[in-house]
Every structure is written in structure tokens, then in C-alpha cells.
Amino acid sequence: MNNRFIPVNTPLLSGNEKKYINECIDTGWISSEGPFVERFEADLSRIVNRKYGVAVSSGTAALDIAVEALGIGKGDEVILPTFTIISCIHQIIRSGATPVFVDSEPITWNMDISQIEDKITKRTKAIMVVHIYGLPVDIDPVLKLARKYKLKIIEDAAEMIGQTYKGKPCGSYGDVSIFSFYPNKHITTGEGGMVVTNNNELAKKCQSLRNLCFQKKQRFVHKELGWNYRMTNLQAALGLAQLEQLDKFVEKKRKMGKFYTDSLKEMKQIQVPLEETSYAKNIYWVFGIVLKNNAKNNAKKIMGQLQELGIGTRPFFYPLHLQPYFKNKFAFYRDSYPVSENMSQMGFYLPSGLNLSSLQIENICNHLKSIFI
Numbered sequence: 001m002n003n004r005f006i007p008v009n010t011p012l013l014s015g016n017e018k019k020y021i022n023e024c025i026d027t028g029w030i031s032s033e034g035p036f037v038e039r040f041e042a043d044l045s046r047i048v049n050r051k052y053g054v055a056v057s058s059g060t061a062a063l064d065i066a067v068e069a070l071g072i073g074k075g076d077e078v079i080l081p082t083f084t085i086i087s088c089i090h091q092i093i094r095s096g097a098t099p100v101f102v103d104s105e106p107i108t109w110n111m112d113i114s115q116i117e118d119k120i121t122k123r124t125k126a127i128m129v130v131h132i133y134g135l136p137v138d139i140d141p142v143l144k145l146a147r148k149y150k151l152k153i154i155e156d157a158a159e160m161i162g163q164t165y166k167g168k169p170c171g172s173y174g175d176v177s178i179f180s181f182y183p184n185k186h187i188t189t190g191e192g193g194m195v196v197t198n199n200n201e202l203a204k205k206c207q208s209l210r211n212l213c214f215q216k217k218q219r220f221v222h223k224e225l226g227w228n229y230r231m232t233n234l235q236a237a238l239g240l241a242q243l244e245q246l247d248k249f250v251e252k253k254r255k256m257g258k259f260y261t262d263s264l265k266e267m268k269q270i271q272v273p274l275e276e277t278s279y280a281k282n283i284y285w286v287f288g289i290v291l292k293n294n295a296k297n298n299a300k301k302i303m304g305q306l307q308e309l310g311i312g313t314r315p316f317f318y319p320l321h322l323q324p325y326f327k328n329k330f331a332f333y334r335d336s337y338p339v340s341e342n343m344s345q346m347g348f349y350l351p352s353g354l355n356l357s358s359l360q361i362e363n364i365c366n367h368l369k370s371i372f373i
């Protein structure tokens, strides 16, 4: 590996990050009790049009809390895409509820919303909507189904900070919506996440669940079990500084996406991300590509060749219904979700971090093209 290796992601820490973190150190406020936590919660929830924000230690933690706060448990079913990160399913499984999968849509890579209604049963309690890679799910028809069948919506907007659907922020649509601030997300706190909602009861429940369900009057007497999923003041300081730059970051991601698209869209062997739909313009959380079937290749092979050329990549998600963990517990693997299966075989993403230069993108595209000649 040469020293000019281009990693798949590097974060951009170009604003007040150092200043705010120094403030934490100077004042001694480093735990979750520090003032940046509430400021970060207030600012982010305002930006995404929500009344309440509950900062937590990761996006995964936010999903755990969201599922638990909605009271999902044994006997309940939750509909979600099979093509997503494992985080979406942890608490559904642990609570004893049953996940019910839908396949993906081959052009937007999001869950195929036309498959949802057939999967609704008397046991269905919620639909988990997961926006994938840069374009939001067409969520209005899903909200309509939720109203019709009285279901809750959990909106996973981890990859959509700063994105909108029909002009309104992603993260403003779920009964609870969640974000992640892992370093490859649009804004980062190192590790971190947030649950946002307009419902005061749910917000209180989430606050309690992230903090071990301590009680106000009798702190160490517990009526319920929660988690220690608190976010520290240091993380929130980083988050606040990042949030100040969100518009700039989104603009940069879109520019990077356009640069990649212009360089690669003539290539017959690959599918590039859809640039826009009637409801949103791609934000390119990552720049994914899917090899076409006639490419006589698979993602793994091409990723290996790019690695040799000094370019870091990441495979697409591996479908949940095929996860080895479930193999001896559930029979999900017997079902077929051909679009998701193909995407996981043929899809991967190119370097997409905010620190990437256009020269590097040019380089990456040239190398990719050279592989197919």
C-alpha cells in the first residue's frame, strides 16, 4: 500500500471543534452533565423541525431506545427493509418482536414501499423507514399506510442529516426519528446519535431509557430497565461545532456527488446513484455504485483491484435476512429479496469523506475506468 492511499472516509474538522472541546477541558465539564449536550440537542432538533432531541452514545443506541420507547415487544411485528445496517434490528430481536422484511427498489436503493401493505398484519406495530445512501424514502405513502392501519413510524435518518423530503427535513417524519454522528456521517461526534420527536411523553421516556431509568426522587430505585447510552459533553461540543457547518458540508457532498457522476455516468458497466427524484435531490452520504450483471464481475473483485491501486472502498450492506446470526434461529434466509441480494453482491461505495479533493475523485474515477478497459 503506498502512502497516497485514499481512505474510504476521513472527517472534516474545520470549524470550532477545538475551541469548544478546549472549553470542556477548561471548565472541567466532560461528562454528559455538561452544557453542550443540551445546546446540541436544542440546535439539532430545531434544524430538523422537532420539539425534542435526546442525545445518545450512537445511532444504534438511538434505534434501541426508539424501539423500546414505542413499547415494541413480544408478539409485535415491525416492517423494515432487509437492505440496511444491523443496528436497525437489534432491539426488535432482543425485545422478542418479529422483524418483517421488504425488498429494495433497484433505482433509488431504498425500501420498496409498494411491498409494505401486503406485509401488514394484526400484529404489525411499526414501520421502520430507513433512508439509504443519499436519497430519502418516498415517505408520504408510508405515512398514509401508518395512519390507515394505526402504526408507528420509526424514521432512521442516520444517513440524511441535512437532507429534505418535499422540502421538509428528514428526521421530521417519524413518531420517533434517529440520527447517527459516526465519523462518516454528515456531522460527527466521534461516536454519537440522537432521538428526535414532537411527543413529550416519548421524549421523557427516551431520556429515562438513555440514563438507566434513574428516578428523580429515589435515584437508585428502578421501576424499569434502561441503558447507559449518554452522550458526553466532549462529544456534544464536537457535534455543535460540526452542526454550524452542516449547510457547507451538504453542499460539498452534493458537489462531490456531481463530480463523480459526471465522470462515471458514461460507464456502461456500472449504475451510479440516481441524481434526483420528484421529492429530493441526492445528498450522496456515500457515492455507491452497482455493477451491472453483464459486467462479469462482482463487487468483491473490483474492490480488491481498487485496493491494489490505493483506493479504499466499502461493500454495500449485507441483507438482514441472510445474516448468519439468524440462520439457526429464524428461517428468514428461505425468503427471497432479489434486489437487495443483488445490491449486496454487486454494490460498493467509493471514497466519500468530506475531506476528499476533486483531484482525488478524478484519480479514483480514472483508476476505476482503467479496470474495465
Ligand SMILES: *Cc1c(COP(=O)(O)O)cnc(C)c1O
Pocket: 058, 059, 060, 061, 084, 085, 087, 088, 130, 131, 156, 158, 159, 180, 181, 182, 191, 192, 193
Ligand atoms: C450509521 C447508521 C446507523 C448506526 O449508527 P452508529 O452511530 O454507527 O451506531 C444506523 N442506521 C443507519 C442507516 C446508518 O447508516
